[in-house]
Amino acid sequence: MDNGSTKQTVVLFPGGGVGHVGPMTQLAKVFLGHGYDVTMVLIEPPIKSTDSGAGFIERVAASNPSITFHVLPPIPPPDFASSPKHPFLLMIEFMRQYNEKLESFLCSIPRARLHSLVVDMFCTHAIDVAAKLGVPVYTFFASGAGVLAVFTQLPALLAGRRTGLKELGDTPLEFLGVPPMPASHLVRELLEDPEDELCRTMMNTWKRNTDTHGVLVNTFCSLESRALQAFRDPLCVPGRVLPPVYSIGPLVAKGGSGEDEEGAERPECLAWLDAQPERSVVFLCWGSKGSLPEEQIKEIAAGLERSGQRFLWVVRTPAGSYDTKRYLEQRPEPDLDALLPEGFLERTKGRGFVLKSWAPQADILTHPATGAFVTHCGWNSTLEAIAAGVPMLCWPLGAEQKINKVLMTADMGVGVELEGYNAGLVKAEEIEAKVKLVLESEEGRGLGERAAERKKEAEEALKDGGSSRAAFLRFLSDVENLRA
Known part of the structure; x- marks a missing residue:
């Protein structure tokens, strides 16, 4: 791998958000394991927040000293609060403005040492920088192959339409590689008028995901073989040959990864889990940002209480709705007494444990007492549960989560x-x-067995000779051919 005495450097550009930096950090570890230097280029988050995302980058950097983190010189962020534009459009525009700074940084690395640039699914504007410099550029798609298959085929579907998909309701749409997908399950912003700026920008972003030399996808072959096959089908995007798609996952945070300070006390919720019987607890968590209305929180409490089952539940302060403006804001800690039914905590004491705001999710999922996971179907959470062999209760909120639910x-x-x-x-x-059903019934037992089977397949994929390992080696050899 060495080029003379110096290693080659891979530059990763994850864009914004905990949900993107986390998986890219796992990808960085794969490169390190193959003998490369890795620099992760970050931009200052445009909104300072003190919720679970703040300090995340510092924690990641502290616990991964072998990765070099480089923060690009900041540019003034957009005014999210007063702009009439959708936050997604502002964010994409904001990140595009970093192209010049990214170019200067890439130029500071000796050309012979610069192996490749790997960009996040939302940083496709950086493809232009790589093209200008002649650097091999790849997309890292942090979601699954099924979602990539849908997004890759959507522009052609929308191109012929005058009206949005909203009017189709739950009509199933046919895409190669995935089960029929109700129109209502696509990303909400894509259901509106195809001529709308937001819809057009998103479509362009998805199209550009496959404008690179190849796409690294956080999945594994046996989990999504149909979707992965779709990219090789000439009917996927008629008239266009897609670049190779490499399934290199599951790249997930390991439980007990030491991301907390050395010698830190074991979280109380894990000590509580230690005292519960194997596979007896349902864990409820809606990702790092998801939150539910107050009325819904009361329904969950009532359902959990009536079920008589053990539970570990992450409760967040309710959002008015799951919209992007709120999504970007920091949220205060919840007032459990006001949110939960009177006497609920007292009545479920012992068999229930309620956490405010943050949970060591990877540790909880890999704990032997965890038997089911109520999830918003974000891809990181889904993969963590698959890698832990935990069956899921699907409750999607936004983004591509309904597509994941179908898969x-x-x-x-x-x-x-x-x-x-x-x-x-x-x-x-x-x-x-x-x-x-999941914790007690025959059907639930079958679900648990399939989840255990998937866990085994995930482990196999990452071993020497496994499908994900082989895909990564194929990717490295393809880069070498480009550089030759």
Whole structure:
């Protein structure tokens, strides 16, 4: 791998957000394991927040001393609060303005040492920088192959339409490589008018994901073989040959990764789990940003109480709705007494544990007492549960999570749907019934067995000779051919 006596440097550019820096850090470890130097280029977050995301980068940097972190010189952030534009558009524009600074940084690395630039799915504007400098550029798609397959085929579907997809309601749309997808399950912003600036920008972003020399996807072959095959089908994007897609996952945070300070006390929730029987606890968490309305929190409490099952529940301060303006804001700690039904904590003492705001999710999922996971179906959470062999109760909120839900329930067989999320309220009876189903019933046992099988497949994929390991070696050899 050495070029003379100096190692080659891979530059990773993850864009914004905990959900993107986390998986890219896992990708960095794979490069390090193959003998490369890795520099992760970051931009100052445009909104200073003190919630679970703040300090995340510092924690990641402190616990990964072998990765070099380089923060680009800051530029003035957009005014999210007063701009009439959608925050996504402002964010994409803001990141594009960093192209010049990214170019200067790449030029500071001796050309013979610069191996490749790997950009996040939202940093496709940086492809132009790599093209200008003649550097091999690849996309890292932090979601799964099924979502990439849908996004890659969407522009052609929308190109012929005058109106948005919203009017199709739950009409199933056919895409290569995935089960039929209800139109309502696509990313909300894509359902509007195809001529809308937000819709056009998103479409362009998805199209450019496959404008690189190849796409690294955080998945593994046996989990999404149909979707991965779709990219090699000439009908996927008629008239266009897609670049290679490499499934190199699952890249997930390991439990007990030491991301807390050395000698830190074991979190109380893990000590509580230690005292519970194997596979007896349902863990409820909606990602680093997801939060639910107050009425919904009360329904969950009622459902959990009636189910009689053990639970570990992350409760956040309710958001008015799951919209992007709120999504970017910092959220205060929840007032449990006001949110939960009177006497709930007292009545469920011992068999329930409620956490405010943050949970060591990877540690909880890999704990032997955890038997089910109520999740918003974000891809990182989904993969963490698959790697831990934990079956899921699917409750998508936004982004591409409904697409993931279809894949998890209809394709991978690792989850069941909690009905009602699409109408805005999952009832207590539904929560009670589904929690019992997964933890107690024959159907739940089958789900658990499939989840255990997937866990084994995930481990196999990452071993020497496994599919993900082989895909990564194929990627390295393809880069070498480009550089030759």
